[in-house]
Amino acid sequence: MLNRRYNLNYQQAGTLIAFIVLAIFVIKFLNTPKNENPLTNKDEFEIGLCRTCVLIENKGLVIDSDRGEYLDTALIKKLTLLAGENKNWRITEAYPPTVQHLSFCHQNGTCADIALQRNLLNKDRLSNLCKDALAAGLTVVNEYGDLKYYSPNSFCPKPNIFETTTGGHLHVY
Numbered sequence: 001m002l003n004r005r006y007n008l009n010y011q012q013a014g015t016l017i018a019f020i021v022l023a024i025f026v027i028k029f030l031n032t033p034k035n036e037n038p039l040t041n042k043d044e045f046e047i048g049l050c051r052t053c054v055l056i057e058n059k060g061l062v063i064d065s066d067r068g069e070y071l072d073t074a075l076i077k078k079l080t081l082l083a084g085e086n087k088n089w090r091i092t093e094a095y096p097p098t099v100q101h102l103s104f105c106h107q108n109g110t111c112a113d114i115a116l117q118r119n120l121l122n123k124d125r126l127s128n129l130c131k132d133a134l135a136a137g138l139t140v141v142n143e144y145g146d147l148k149y150y151s152p153n154s155f156c157p158k159p160n161i162f163e164t165t166t167g168g169h170l171h172v173y
Helices: 002-006 010-030 073-085 123-135
Strands: 053-055 070-072 089-093 112-116 140-142 170-172
Touching: 053 073, 070 073, 073 089, 073 112, 073 123, 073 170, 112 123, 123 140, 123 170
Parallel strands: none
Antiparallel strands: 053 070, 089 112, 112 170, 140 170
């Protein structure tokens, strides 16, 4: 009926409907209230997509400077368990991310990148870190690309290098 009244073919009618849906989405997005008040509580907050994140500071975790300062509360609990078993690592990327990542979890604080302390890197310590991470309930993706840090009997999965990998680390979630 719409087509006869306005002389639209099905393709034109579909395009019109798609345009209307898009326009409604844009209008709703532009009218979404923005949080104009600065965040005052540094322990619990909502920032971007990291809705369940808290400040890592004072949680007993070592983090590289300027590599984000927030993570999801459930992830912090697992990392704290890991830190209780193994002190040879540090967080190299938290939230907000400092580089582009393939994994969306970096955009909501539910994953992190960790690495062995630089002076302790060898295949046995890396395998132990993976073993302890798995015992803490973490899933591990090995992004240490150099095979000299990997052995077939390692607790670490075989290394993967992605186009966004910026250095050797374990991606945990």
